[in-house]
Amino acid sequence: xxxxxxxxxxxxxxxxxxxxxxxxxxxxxxxxxxxxxxxxxxxxxxxxxxxxxxxxxxxxxxxxxxxxxxxxxxxxxxxxxxxxxxxxxxxxxxxxxxxxxxxxxxxxxxxxxxxxxxxxxxxxxxxxxxxxxxxxxxxxxxxxxxxxxxxxxxxxxxxxxxxxxxxxxxxxxxxxxxxxxxxxxxxxxxxxxxxxxxxxxxxxxxxxxxxxxxxxxxxxxxxxxxxxxxxxxxxxxxxxxxxxxxxxxxxxxxxxxxxxxxxxxxxxxxxxxxxxxxxxxxxxxxxxxxxxxxxxxxxxxxxxxxxxxx
Numbered sequence: 001x002x003x004x005x006x007x008x009x010x011x012x013x014x015x016x017x018x019x020x021x022x023x024x025x026x027x028x029x030x031x032x033x034x035x036x037x038x039x040x041x042x043x044x045x046x047x048x049x050x051x052x053x054x055x056x057x058x059x060x061x062x063x064x065x066x067x068x069x070x071x072x073x074x075x076x077x078x079x080x081x082x083x084x085x086x087x088x089x090x091x092x093x094x095x096x097x098x099x100x101x102x103x104x105x106x107x108x109x110x111x112x113x114x115x116x117x118x119x120x121x122x123x124x125x126x127x128x129x130x131x132x133x134x135x136x137x138x139x140x141x142x143x144x145x146x147x148x149x150x151x152x153x154x155x156x157x158x159x160x161x162x163x164x165x166x167x168x169x170x171x172x173x174x175x176x177x178x179x180x181x182x183x184x185x186x187x188x189x190x191x192x193x194x195x196x197x198x199x200x201x202x203x204x205x206x207x208x209x210x211x212x213x214x215x216x217x218x219x220x221x222x223x224x225x226x227x228x229x230x231x232x233x234x235x236x237x238x239x240x241x242x243x244x245x246x247x248x249x250x251x252x253x254x255x256x257x258x259x260x261x262x263x264x265x266x267x268x269x270x271x272x273x274x275x276x277x278x279x280x281x282x283x284x285x286x287x288x289x290x291x292x293x294x295x296x297x298x299x300x301x302x303x304x305x306x307x308x309x310x
Contacts (some may be wrong), residue, residue, distance in 0.1 A: 004091045006298050012058045014120035016095070017112050019051065021120075022064045022127025025105065026096045033088035034096035036061075038127075040206040042080035046197035047126060060087040103256070105152045109160075123193035131189075131203045138292070139205055142179040142188055143172070151175060165191060166261070180260070181296025183264065190256055207293055211285040219279055222299045227306050230277035239305040240283040246304075247286060250293055262307070266300040 001170050005013065019038060020026075028034040036059060040048040048064050055061060064084040070078050086092060098108040112120075128145040146154050154171055161167045161177075167184055169177040179185055186205075195201050222238060229235045249255045279287065296304075 002094065005094055007057060008091075010115060010117070011119055012055070013115040013121050014117045015051075015054055016059070017115050018120040018123025018125075019055075019127065020095070020099055020105075021107070021112070021124045024127070026092060026099060027085075028096060028100075028103065034092050035086045036092050036095070037083060037085040039067075039081050039083045042066075042082065045082050045156070046199045047298045048082045048084060050197050051123075059091065060089050061085070062087065075204065105148065107149060109156055113160065116160055118191050118193070121165075121188075125188075125192055126195070126200050126203065129203060130186055131185075133205070137205060139189075139295070140180075141180065142185055144169075144177040146177050147175045149175075155303070156187060162167050166264075183260070184295075186293070186295040187256060187260060198299045208289075211289050214281055214284045214288060216281050217279055217284050218276065219298070221275050221279075221302050222274065223303055223306070225273055227303070228273075229275060233277040236275070236277050236302060237280050237283055239309055240279070240286065242305040242308040243283065243290065243301070243306075244285040246290060246301075250290070255294065259304070260294075263294075263296050263300055263304050266296075266303045266307070 006105055008016075016024075022038075024038040025037065025042065026034045026036050035210045038048075038051065045064075052061055052064055059086055064082045067081045067083055069079050070077065072306070083260045095288050098111055099105055125142075125144065129144070130143045132140045132143065134140055146157065149157070151171070154175060154177060157177060158171070163186075167179065167188060169179050179188060189204055195204055221232075223229070246255070246259055249258050290296065290301055291298065
């Protein structure tokens, strides 16, 4: 039965893994063969349909069915959802053996390590992820609901995220994986790309392509002591010319290949000098735009401009 899994296309293994880490599960009645199933709220019917069509050629899924359950705790008095369940198959029997111990879901790391891909991440996130945003559309944190897994399993998941994507998740008080820092949140959303269905757009950020109109502004810029300035306002504004090429690379979807990891290094702690400068409006607009699109601070972006100058 192991060959049934090994011989699957990589994309299908990634989708199944994301589903089982998320809202998917394998049910098994006494003296019956296991079946795979997943349930989504009515508002996510598009996502349910997408998952069904993406997996049905490899897993014997039945058509999704509508469910309405009376629940006095809810304002409407009932809940609405869609359920998709499979017929039996040798592949599902294999997955049940790997993912469940005494009918408790456990993570088979020897399987998921081989398909910890962008697509797996997207399926898991669209199932069990949440993006918390401010009223001004600024991301504050990404939460992945992992409270059903053990602390040891979640620690291993954090190590996998670091190894495969250089993303450093933390555990909150509810045993959930959480990503807090702005650059990492934007990078995470870049990795999973555009949602395949409109109902999942709430788990992304809508970006503006136009630069805002801003006046000149006096502000404080902190730079590492190895960057020495004689005329701070002039030299900083001159260096910020390099922002145009960075913005171009963001728009051409090349920012994360060309700049992201170098910019991460500018966030390392050390000794800094603070400069009171006036940033010209055209440079301030670019700084603001890049901060909103990438999460990097003005200080990091200015420091990076001096690195680019070299």
